[in-house]
Amino acid sequence: MKILIISLTVITAAAFSNVLISDDFSDGNADGWLELSTGASYAVNAGRYCFSQTASDTAYALSMISDLPTSMSVSDYTCRANVIANEGSMIGIAGRFNLMPTHGYGIFIEISDTNSNLVLVRIDGLGQGTTLALTPCQFVYGQEYWLRLEMNGHLIGGKYWAGTSGDEPYGWTLTATDDAYQDPGIFALFGYDSGDTATMDISFDNIEITDEIILDLQSSSWAFLKALFM
Template sequence: MNIAASLLMCLIQGTVLFRDDFDDGDAEGWHEISMVNYDVVGGMYRMYGGYEENHGISFNGDLEGCMSTPDYSVRCRMVPETGVFFGMMCRFSEDTEYRIMLVLSHQHQSLRFYRWDAAGISLLDDAPFTVELMHEYWMRCEVRGDSFRGRAWTGGVSAEPFLWMVEMQDTLSLPGSAALFCAGIPCDRVSMSCRFDDVMVTDCPAGLRQDTWAGIKETGRRTGRR
Protein backbone atom coordinates (compact mmCIF):
# COMPACT_ATOMS: atom_id res chain seq x y z
CA MET A 1 0.00 0.00 0.00
CA ASN A 2 1.47 3.42 -0.95
CA ILE A 3 1.89 6.25 1.55
CA ALA A 4 -1.18 8.21 0.42
CA ALA A 5 -3.37 5.11 0.59
CA SER A 6 -1.98 4.24 4.03
CA LEU A 7 -2.78 7.73 5.33
CA LEU A 8 -6.31 7.54 3.93
CA MET A 9 -6.89 4.15 5.54
CA CYS A 10 -5.79 5.52 8.91
CA LEU A 11 -8.24 8.42 8.54
CA ILE A 12 -11.06 6.09 7.56
CA GLN A 13 -10.46 3.46 10.24
CA GLY A 14 -10.60 5.78 13.24
CA THR A 15 -9.54 5.07 16.83
CA VAL A 16 -9.01 1.49 17.99
CA LEU A 17 -11.62 0.58 20.62
CA PHE A 18 -10.90 -3.12 21.01
CA ARG A 19 -8.51 -5.68 19.55
CA ASP A 20 -7.41 -9.28 20.12
CA ASP A 21 -4.76 -11.25 18.22
CA PHE A 22 -5.00 -14.27 20.58
CA ASP A 23 -1.21 -14.45 20.80
CA ASP A 24 -1.55 -14.76 24.58
CA GLY A 25 -2.95 -18.26 24.01
CA ASP A 26 -6.44 -17.66 25.38
CA ALA A 27 -9.74 -15.99 24.51
CA GLU A 28 -10.29 -14.24 27.84
CA GLY A 29 -13.18 -11.79 27.66
CA TRP A 30 -14.99 -13.56 24.83
CA HIS A 31 -18.51 -14.77 25.64
CA GLU A 32 -19.28 -18.13 24.04
CA ILE A 33 -23.02 -18.74 23.94
CA SER A 34 -23.56 -21.87 21.84
CA MET A 35 -22.63 -25.41 22.81
CA VAL A 36 -19.80 -25.99 20.35
CA ASN A 37 -16.10 -26.20 21.16
CA TYR A 38 -13.88 -23.13 21.49
CA ASP A 39 -10.13 -22.93 21.96
CA VAL A 40 -7.00 -21.05 20.87
CA VAL A 41 -4.56 -23.01 18.69
CA GLY A 42 -1.45 -21.57 17.09
CA GLY A 43 -2.46 -18.03 18.02
CA MET A 44 -5.88 -18.32 16.37
CA TYR A 45 -9.33 -18.55 17.99
CA ARG A 46 -11.19 -21.65 16.83
CA MET A 47 -14.85 -22.68 17.06
CA TYR A 48 -15.55 -26.22 15.95
CA GLY A 49 -17.65 -29.34 16.43
CA GLY A 50 -21.35 -28.76 16.04
CA TYR A 51 -23.03 -32.08 16.79
CA GLU A 52 -26.54 -30.98 17.86
CA GLU A 53 -25.70 -27.27 17.48
CA ASN A 54 -25.79 -25.75 13.99
CA HIS A 55 -23.79 -22.61 14.75
CA GLY A 56 -21.16 -21.05 16.98
CA ILE A 57 -21.23 -17.48 18.33
CA SER A 58 -18.69 -15.64 20.45
CA PHE A 59 -18.97 -11.92 21.26
CA ASN A 60 -16.89 -9.20 22.89
CA GLY A 61 -16.49 -5.44 23.15
CA ASP A 62 -14.61 -2.62 24.80
CA LEU A 63 -17.04 -2.28 27.73
CA GLU A 64 -17.54 -5.52 29.67
CA GLY A 65 -18.25 -7.51 26.53
CA CYS A 66 -20.39 -4.83 24.86
CA MET A 67 -19.44 -1.99 22.56
CA SER A 68 -19.46 1.47 24.12
CA THR A 69 -20.80 3.01 20.91
CA PRO A 70 -23.49 1.79 18.48
CA ASP A 71 -21.42 2.84 15.45
CA TYR A 72 -18.15 1.05 14.73
CA SER A 73 -16.13 -0.98 12.25
CA VAL A 74 -14.99 -4.59 12.84
CA ARG A 75 -12.14 -6.26 10.98
CA CYS A 76 -10.91 -9.84 11.34
CA ARG A 77 -8.87 -12.53 9.65
CA MET A 78 -10.38 -16.00 9.27
CA VAL A 79 -9.67 -19.46 7.92
CA PRO A 80 -12.88 -21.40 7.16
CA GLU A 81 -12.37 -25.15 7.54
CA THR A 82 -15.78 -26.85 7.52
CA GLY A 83 -19.26 -25.37 7.30
CA VAL A 84 -21.66 -23.17 5.37
CA PHE A 85 -21.25 -19.59 6.69
CA PHE A 86 -18.23 -17.89 8.25
CA GLY A 87 -18.18 -14.32 9.46
CA MET A 88 -19.29 -11.79 12.05
CA MET A 89 -22.13 -9.74 13.47
CA CYS A 90 -22.35 -6.09 14.52
CA ARG A 91 -24.69 -4.93 17.29
CA PHE A 92 -25.11 -8.48 18.55
CA SER A 93 -27.17 -9.03 21.71
CA GLU A 94 -28.23 -12.14 23.57
CA ASP A 95 -31.49 -10.41 24.49
CA THR A 96 -32.88 -10.42 20.97
CA GLU A 97 -33.21 -12.91 18.14
CA TYR A 98 -32.90 -10.07 15.62
CA ARG A 99 -29.37 -10.08 14.20
CA ILE A 100 -27.46 -8.82 11.16
CA MET A 101 -24.74 -11.15 9.84
CA LEU A 102 -21.94 -10.52 7.34
CA VAL A 103 -20.72 -13.91 6.14
CA LEU A 104 -18.66 -15.67 3.52
CA SER A 105 -20.89 -18.36 2.04
CA HIS A 106 -19.02 -21.42 0.82
CA GLN A 107 -22.24 -22.81 -0.63
CA HIS A 108 -23.08 -19.70 -2.66
CA GLN A 109 -19.50 -18.49 -3.31
CA SER A 110 -20.36 -15.00 -2.20
CA LEU A 111 -20.14 -12.37 0.52
CA ARG A 112 -23.59 -11.88 2.04
CA PHE A 113 -25.59 -9.79 4.46
CA TYR A 114 -28.33 -11.76 6.24
CA ARG A 115 -31.01 -10.79 8.72
CA TRP A 116 -31.56 -13.53 11.31
CA ASP A 117 -34.78 -13.44 13.33
CA ALA A 118 -37.51 -15.74 14.64
CA ALA A 119 -38.69 -16.42 11.08
CA GLY A 120 -35.26 -17.62 9.93
CA ILE A 121 -32.64 -15.88 7.78
CA SER A 122 -33.30 -13.42 4.97
CA LEU A 123 -30.78 -12.39 2.32
CA LEU A 124 -30.29 -8.61 2.28
CA ASP A 125 -27.40 -8.17 -0.17
CA ASP A 126 -24.67 -10.26 -1.75
CA ALA A 127 -21.66 -10.02 -4.05
CA PRO A 128 -19.74 -12.80 -5.83
CA PHE A 129 -16.64 -13.88 -3.91
CA THR A 130 -14.57 -17.06 -4.21
CA VAL A 131 -14.57 -18.99 -0.91
CA GLU A 132 -12.24 -21.99 -0.54
CA LEU A 133 -11.92 -24.02 2.63
CA MET A 134 -8.56 -23.88 4.42
CA HIS A 135 -7.72 -20.53 2.77
CA GLU A 136 -7.18 -17.24 4.61
CA TYR A 137 -9.57 -14.31 4.21
CA TRP A 138 -10.03 -10.86 5.70
CA MET A 139 -13.39 -9.24 6.36
CA ARG A 140 -14.68 -5.86 7.53
CA CYS A 141 -18.16 -4.87 8.64
CA GLU A 142 -19.07 -1.26 9.41
CA VAL A 143 -22.28 -0.01 11.02
CA ARG A 144 -23.08 3.69 11.14
CA GLY A 145 -26.61 4.82 12.01
CA ASP A 146 -28.98 2.72 9.90
CA SER A 147 -26.26 1.76 7.41
CA PHE A 148 -24.40 -1.57 7.36
CA ARG A 149 -21.55 -2.12 4.88
CA GLY A 150 -19.15 -4.99 4.31
CA ARG A 151 -16.20 -6.21 2.27
CA ALA A 152 -13.86 -9.19 2.10
CA TRP A 153 -10.45 -9.68 0.55
CA THR A 154 -7.30 -11.81 0.38
CA GLY A 155 -3.62 -10.95 0.45
CA GLY A 156 -3.16 -9.60 3.96
CA VAL A 157 -4.29 -6.59 5.95
CA SER A 158 -2.48 -4.13 3.67
CA ALA A 159 -4.48 -5.37 0.65
CA GLU A 160 -7.81 -4.10 2.02
CA PRO A 161 -9.83 -2.46 -0.78
CA PHE A 162 -11.52 0.94 -0.45
CA LEU A 163 -14.82 -0.02 -2.07
CA TRP A 164 -17.62 -1.71 -0.16
CA MET A 165 -18.96 -4.92 -1.71
CA VAL A 166 -22.30 -5.21 0.10
CA GLU A 167 -24.48 -2.74 1.98
CA MET A 168 -27.95 -2.48 3.45
CA GLN A 169 -30.17 -0.29 5.61
CA ASP A 170 -31.68 -1.40 8.91
CA THR A 171 -33.77 0.59 11.39
CA LEU A 172 -34.45 -2.14 13.97
CA SER A 173 -31.01 -3.12 15.27
CA LEU A 174 -30.00 -1.94 18.74
CA PRO A 175 -26.54 -1.21 20.19
CA GLY A 176 -24.61 -4.37 20.97
CA SER A 177 -21.39 -6.33 20.73
CA ALA A 178 -19.08 -7.44 17.96
CA ALA A 179 -19.46 -11.19 17.40
CA LEU A 180 -17.69 -13.95 15.48
CA PHE A 181 -19.91 -16.53 13.81
CA CYS A 182 -19.78 -19.91 12.07
CA ALA A 183 -22.63 -22.13 10.81
CA GLY A 184 -22.22 -25.83 10.16
CA ILE A 185 -23.22 -28.43 7.60
CA PRO A 186 -26.33 -30.35 8.74
CA CYS A 187 -25.86 -34.10 8.24
CA ASP A 188 -26.42 -36.83 10.82
CA ARG A 189 -24.54 -34.43 13.07
CA VAL A 190 -23.59 -30.84 12.29
CA SER A 191 -20.00 -30.33 11.22
CA MET A 192 -18.36 -26.91 11.53
CA SER A 193 -14.93 -25.37 12.09
CA CYS A 194 -13.45 -21.92 11.58
CA ARG A 195 -10.39 -20.10 12.93
CA PHE A 196 -10.36 -16.34 13.64
CA ASP A 197 -7.55 -13.89 14.35
CA ASP A 198 -6.53 -10.23 14.38
CA VAL A 199 -9.92 -8.92 15.49
CA MET A 200 -9.94 -5.12 15.62
CA VAL A 201 -12.84 -2.76 16.34
CA THR A 202 -12.51 0.95 15.57
CA ASP A 203 -14.88 3.86 15.88
CA CYS A 204 -16.44 5.51 12.83
CA PRO A 205 -14.65 8.84 12.33
CA ALA A 206 -16.54 11.99 11.37
CA GLY A 207 -17.12 12.52 7.66
CA LEU A 208 -14.17 13.83 5.68
CA ARG A 209 -14.30 17.23 4.01
CA GLN A 210 -15.28 16.95 0.36
CA ASP A 211 -12.70 19.53 -0.82
CA THR A 212 -9.83 17.25 0.21
CA TRP A 213 -8.39 14.33 -1.70
CA ALA A 214 -9.27 12.01 1.19
CA GLY A 215 -12.84 13.28 1.24
CA ILE A 216 -13.26 12.74 -2.48
CA LYS A 217 -11.87 9.21 -2.20
CA GLU A 218 -14.15 8.47 0.75
CA THR A 219 -17.19 9.63 -1.21
CA GLY A 220 -16.27 7.31 -4.06
CA ARG A 221 -15.77 4.51 -1.58
CA ARG A 222 -19.25 5.03 -0.12
CA THR A 223 -21.05 5.12 -3.45
CA GLY A 224 -19.00 2.51 -5.29
CA ARG A 225 -20.39 -1.02 -5.56
CA ARG A 226 -18.69 -4.21 -6.71
Protein backbone atom coordinates in the same frame (compact mmCIF):
# COMPACT_ATOMS: atom_id res chain seq x y z
CA MET B 1 -3.81 25.05 -0.66
CA LYS B 2 -6.48 22.55 -1.53
CA ILE B 3 -4.02 19.66 -1.01
CA LEU B 4 -3.02 21.01 2.38
CA ILE B 5 -6.61 21.18 3.54
CA ILE B 6 -7.24 17.58 2.48
CA SER B 7 -4.10 16.36 4.31
CA LEU B 8 -5.15 18.15 7.47
CA THR B 9 -8.60 16.59 7.27
CA VAL B 10 -7.09 13.11 7.03
CA ILE B 11 -4.78 13.70 9.99
CA THR B 12 -7.65 15.05 12.06
CA ALA B 13 -9.81 12.04 11.28
CA ALA B 14 -7.01 9.61 12.18
CA ALA B 15 -6.27 11.38 15.46
CA PHE B 16 -9.82 10.89 16.69
CA SER B 17 -10.15 7.22 15.89
CA ASN B 18 -10.10 4.83 18.82
CA VAL B 19 -9.38 1.12 18.83
CA LEU B 20 -12.26 -0.27 20.87
CA ILE B 21 -11.33 -3.97 20.70
CA SER B 22 -8.20 -5.65 19.40
CA ASP B 23 -7.26 -9.33 19.75
CA ASP B 24 -4.66 -11.39 17.89
CA PHE B 25 -4.83 -14.28 20.40
CA SER B 26 -1.03 -14.29 20.64
CA ASP B 27 -1.33 -14.67 24.46
CA GLY B 28 -2.83 -18.13 23.89
CA ASN B 29 -6.23 -17.43 25.46
CA ALA B 30 -9.63 -15.97 24.61
CA ASP B 31 -10.12 -14.06 27.87
CA GLY B 32 -12.87 -11.48 27.56
CA TRP B 33 -14.87 -13.49 25.03
CA LEU B 34 -18.28 -14.89 25.99
CA GLU B 35 -18.82 -18.24 24.29
CA LEU B 36 -22.35 -19.44 23.57
CA SER B 37 -22.77 -22.96 24.87
CA THR B 38 -23.84 -24.96 21.81
CA GLY B 39 -21.85 -28.16 22.25
CA ALA B 40 -19.06 -26.68 20.13
CA SER B 41 -15.54 -26.48 21.49
CA TYR B 42 -13.73 -23.16 21.63
CA ALA B 43 -9.94 -23.01 21.87
CA VAL B 44 -6.98 -20.82 21.01
CA ASN B 45 -4.50 -22.81 18.92
CA ALA B 46 -1.36 -21.40 17.32
CA GLY B 47 -2.57 -17.85 17.89
CA ARG B 48 -5.98 -18.37 16.30
CA TYR B 49 -9.43 -18.60 17.94
CA CYS B 50 -10.86 -21.96 16.80
CA PHE B 51 -14.48 -23.19 16.88
CA SER B 52 -15.16 -26.84 16.14
CA GLN B 53 -18.07 -29.23 16.42
CA THR B 54 -19.35 -32.44 14.86
CA ALA B 55 -23.03 -33.16 15.33
CA SER B 56 -25.72 -35.31 13.79
CA ASP B 57 -27.74 -32.45 12.32
CA THR B 58 -26.58 -28.92 13.19
CA ALA B 59 -23.25 -27.52 14.34
CA TYR B 60 -22.93 -23.88 15.33
CA ALA B 61 -20.85 -21.63 17.52
CA LEU B 62 -20.90 -17.99 18.53
CA SER B 63 -18.57 -15.94 20.70
CA MET B 64 -19.15 -12.35 21.76
CA ILE B 65 -17.15 -9.39 23.04
CA SER B 66 -17.69 -5.70 23.83
CA ASP B 67 -15.60 -2.82 25.14
CA LEU B 68 -18.07 -2.07 27.96
CA PRO B 69 -19.28 -4.89 30.26
CA THR B 70 -22.57 -5.50 28.44
CA SER B 71 -22.39 -3.54 25.19
CA MET B 72 -20.21 -1.58 22.84
CA SER B 73 -19.60 2.04 23.90
CA VAL B 74 -20.81 3.44 20.57
CA SER B 75 -23.41 2.47 17.98
CA ASP B 76 -21.30 3.35 14.95
CA TYR B 77 -18.22 1.18 14.61
CA THR B 78 -16.24 -0.90 12.16
CA CYS B 79 -15.20 -4.51 12.79
CA ARG B 80 -12.52 -6.49 11.00
CA ALA B 81 -11.56 -10.16 11.32
CA ASN B 82 -9.35 -12.69 9.60
CA VAL B 83 -11.29 -15.91 8.97
CA ILE B 84 -10.45 -19.45 7.90
CA ALA B 85 -12.96 -22.25 7.40
CA ASN B 86 -11.62 -25.79 7.07
CA GLU B 87 -15.10 -27.30 7.27
CA GLY B 88 -18.58 -25.84 7.57
CA SER B 89 -21.14 -23.97 5.51
CA MET B 90 -21.02 -20.49 7.10
CA ILE B 91 -18.43 -18.24 8.73
CA GLY B 92 -18.98 -14.63 9.68
CA ILE B 93 -19.02 -11.70 12.08
CA ALA B 94 -21.84 -9.65 13.58
CA GLY B 95 -22.21 -6.18 15.05
CA ARG B 96 -24.91 -4.31 17.00
CA PHE B 97 -25.63 -7.87 18.06
CA ASN B 98 -27.95 -8.87 20.89
CA LEU B 99 -28.58 -12.42 22.01
CA MET B 100 -31.84 -11.89 23.95
CA PRO B 101 -33.78 -11.18 21.82
CA THR B 102 -31.44 -12.08 18.97
CA HIS B 103 -30.87 -9.27 16.49
CA GLY B 104 -28.16 -7.26 14.79
CA TYR B 105 -26.22 -7.11 11.54
CA GLY B 106 -23.77 -9.57 10.08
CA ILE B 107 -21.55 -10.35 7.16
CA PHE B 108 -20.74 -13.95 6.36
CA ILE B 109 -19.47 -16.29 3.68
CA GLU B 110 -22.14 -18.77 2.68
CA ILE B 111 -19.99 -21.70 1.61
CA SER B 112 -21.06 -24.06 -1.15
CA ASP B 113 -19.20 -26.61 -3.27
CA THR B 114 -20.37 -24.95 -6.44
CA ASN B 115 -20.70 -21.24 -5.68
CA SER B 116 -20.07 -19.37 -2.45
CA ASN B 117 -21.66 -16.05 -1.58
CA LEU B 118 -20.81 -13.07 0.55
CA VAL B 119 -23.97 -12.06 2.40
CA LEU B 120 -24.80 -8.86 4.29
CA VAL B 121 -27.63 -9.77 6.61
CA ARG B 122 -29.96 -8.25 9.15
CA ILE B 123 -30.25 -10.79 11.96
CA ASP B 124 -33.86 -10.97 13.13
CA GLY B 125 -33.70 -14.00 15.41
CA LEU B 126 -31.63 -17.07 16.16
CA GLY B 127 -31.08 -18.61 12.72
CA GLN B 128 -33.38 -16.00 11.16
CA GLY B 129 -32.25 -13.16 8.97
CA THR B 130 -33.09 -10.85 6.11
CA THR B 131 -30.56 -10.62 3.27
CA LEU B 132 -29.68 -6.95 2.74
CA ALA B 133 -27.16 -7.57 -0.05
CA LEU B 134 -25.42 -10.56 -1.60
CA THR B 135 -22.71 -11.24 -4.16
CA PRO B 136 -20.91 -14.39 -5.33
CA CYS B 137 -17.40 -14.64 -3.87
CA GLN B 138 -14.39 -16.84 -4.30
CA PHE B 139 -13.85 -19.25 -1.41
CA VAL B 140 -11.39 -22.09 -0.79
CA TYR B 141 -11.36 -24.17 2.42
CA GLY B 142 -8.25 -23.56 4.49
CA GLN B 143 -7.49 -20.19 2.90
CA GLU B 144 -7.40 -16.92 4.87
CA TYR B 145 -9.94 -14.23 4.10
CA TRP B 146 -10.79 -10.94 5.76
CA LEU B 147 -14.22 -9.60 6.58
CA ARG B 148 -15.19 -6.07 7.56
CA LEU B 149 -18.57 -4.99 8.87
CA GLU B 150 -19.30 -1.32 9.43
CA MET B 151 -22.36 0.39 10.83
CA ASN B 152 -22.85 4.13 10.49
CA GLY B 153 -26.36 5.19 11.44
CA HIS B 154 -28.64 3.44 8.96
CA LEU B 155 -25.75 2.66 6.57
CA ILE B 156 -24.41 -0.89 6.76
CA GLY B 157 -21.35 -1.95 4.78
CA GLY B 158 -19.35 -5.11 4.29
CA LYS B 159 -16.00 -5.92 2.75
CA TYR B 160 -14.31 -9.18 1.85
CA TRP B 161 -10.77 -9.68 0.60
CA ALA B 162 -7.90 -12.17 0.44
CA GLY B 163 -4.24 -11.55 1.24
CA THR B 164 -3.05 -9.41 4.13
CA SER B 165 -4.82 -6.76 6.20
CA GLY B 166 -2.98 -4.19 4.07
CA ASP B 167 -4.65 -5.53 0.93
CA GLU B 168 -8.01 -4.20 2.10
CA PRO B 169 -9.83 -2.60 -0.83
CA TYR B 170 -10.97 0.99 -0.51
CA GLY B 171 -14.43 0.30 -1.85
CA TRP B 172 -17.20 -1.64 -0.19
CA THR B 173 -18.14 -5.09 -1.44
CA LEU B 174 -21.71 -4.75 -0.20
CA THR B 175 -23.71 -1.86 1.22
CA ALA B 176 -27.27 -1.41 2.40
CA THR B 177 -29.44 0.96 4.37
CA ASP B 178 -31.49 -0.34 7.26
CA ASP B 179 -33.12 1.35 10.23
CA ALA B 180 -34.10 -1.65 12.35
CA TYR B 181 -31.31 -1.80 14.95
CA GLN B 182 -29.48 1.28 16.22
CA ASP B 183 -28.38 0.17 19.70
CA PRO B 184 -24.64 -0.52 20.09
CA GLY B 185 -25.10 -4.21 20.89
CA ILE B 186 -21.97 -6.33 20.97
CA PHE B 187 -19.61 -7.92 18.46
CA ALA B 188 -19.78 -11.63 17.62
CA LEU B 189 -17.92 -14.30 15.66
CA PHE B 190 -19.98 -17.20 14.37
CA GLY B 191 -20.02 -20.33 12.26
CA TYR B 192 -22.53 -22.94 11.21
CA ASP B 193 -22.94 -26.25 9.44
CA SER B 194 -25.81 -28.64 8.83
CA GLY B 195 -26.33 -32.04 7.25
CA ASP B 196 -26.55 -35.72 8.17
CA THR B 197 -23.16 -35.17 9.76
CA ALA B 198 -22.61 -31.50 10.50
CA THR B 199 -18.94 -30.63 10.81
CA MET B 200 -17.68 -27.18 11.62
CA ASP B 201 -13.97 -26.37 11.86
CA ILE B 202 -13.34 -22.62 11.61
CA SER B 203 -10.99 -20.06 13.12
CA PHE B 204 -10.61 -16.31 13.56
CA ASP B 205 -7.68 -13.96 14.09
CA ASN B 206 -6.66 -10.30 14.17
CA ILE B 207 -9.95 -8.92 15.40
CA GLU B 208 -10.04 -5.14 15.40
CA ILE B 209 -12.97 -2.88 16.17
CA THR B 210 -12.59 0.87 15.88
CA ASP B 211 -14.83 3.93 15.71
CA GLU B 212 -13.07 5.09 12.55
CA ILE B 213 -16.13 5.12 10.32
CA ILE B 214 -15.46 5.58 6.61
CA LEU B 215 -18.79 4.38 5.25
CA ASP B 216 -20.82 7.33 4.03
CA LEU B 217 -23.59 7.93 1.58
CA GLN B 218 -21.07 8.81 -1.14
CA SER B 219 -19.02 5.59 -0.92
CA SER B 220 -22.24 3.66 -0.49
CA SER B 221 -23.64 5.17 -3.71
CA TRP B 222 -20.33 4.60 -5.46
CA ALA B 223 -20.36 0.92 -4.56
CA PHE B 224 -23.91 0.76 -5.83
CA LEU B 225 -22.93 2.40 -9.14
CA LYS B 226 -19.94 0.08 -9.52
CA ALA B 227 -22.17 -2.90 -8.89
CA LEU B 228 -24.40 -1.70 -11.70
CA PHE B 229 -21.73 -0.99 -14.28
CA MET B 230 -18.81 -3.31 -13.50
